[in-house]
Amino acid sequence: MGSLVYLKNVVTLKFFSEKCVGCGMCSVVCPHGVFNLSDGVVRVVDRDACMECGACARNCPVEAITVVAGVGCATAVMNGLLGRESSSCCCVVDTNKGSVEGEGSERRSKGPACC
């Protein structure tokens, strides 16, 4: 099967290795294998696979990771541009600083069909 990879070199993920304590929590929570823990050392092995969900940064106990978390949903971005609160799907727009937050169909985990 063809591979599903999104655009190259766009994500806001930053990893500060000097702060890292090697707990490996980031490699546990990342759904796309961006981090790798081996011999107590964490490395970013697939930065372009990052979808900016924010799980790694949220679960890092020493704030060694930053990422502008959001939902990669075109409908939500458009609603944001149009100043609409929400519309199709369940993309919800966070009005502060125009960043989109909330859920697109993609935030699906166990309950597909959008939300």
Place this chain on the structure above:
Amino acid sequence: MSSTLGPRDRRGTWRARWGVGRMNYTVEPGLYALGQPDSASPVFVTANYKMSFDRLRSSLAGRNAWILALDTNGINVWCAAGKGTFGAPELTRRVASSRLAEVVDHRRLILPQLGAPGVAAHEVRRTSEFEVIYGPVEAEDIPAFLDAGLKASPSMRRKTFPIVERAALIPIELLAALKLFLFALPVLFLLCAIGNTQDMRANIAGFGAFSAVALLCAILSGTVLTPLALPWIPGRAFSLKGLIAGLAAVFVIAAFRHGMGGSSENQWEFLAWLLLIPSFSSYLGMNFTGSSTYTSLSGVRKEMRAALPLQIVGGAVGFGFLLASRLFP
């Protein structure tokens, strides 16, 4: 509480997929006993979206466990985690209100991995004295995870986007696009009344019917073909994938019309659909980013900056050509 899904559960899932009462498909938040759990049984945390809840309980067939459903306003785990409703504060509250500490002896909560964007494990430990253990991405891997001593293999930690899942998301996108189609019908009808107006009936049967079919093809290529063939369509940007699918649709239609002996082909009309179908399909394909499991917000913004103006121009010029085809037959 049973781990078997009955016909009502299945029908509910099907209805939600097609958008019937989807925003209102919930279970009551709180603690549930699955089978005959005791004080040593594992505790699974989920959202109060019924489809999430059902996935979890059906994956635990034949096991005894506690299920703690958080109040996420009936939204699934991943969505709710992104929004923050599936988060440490609600988890801490629900652990306290359900008196979980009195129900079980251990101090472990098993959370779905996709809940992690909303929950800081180290924070929960501080506020509720419970340790958060992230289970696998997919509920169906939970038995293997339990049998391995609460260990998930690397593949269980990955969110994939297989064809079955992509197909399941089609109805919602398709229905939204078909609503747009209904708005386009009166416009097509008006176009039928422009130009050679001697025989309105022939206009509708010819130009009108063909236009409706062409539009439907654009919708199908953007909301059905693009999601299904996603990994095999060249390109990374969804707008590009939608565009390519749309171009394929144009050639299918052109060949089809040629086969039907459409000799009196109008150049304007052909150009119009050559622009309209790929533009519309590209737009619809782009909207599927919201359904995908791997697109980033930065990436979506980048592709929209490039694609949206082109889609709008393509659509506008295409419509101009369509108008021209009626004025200069």
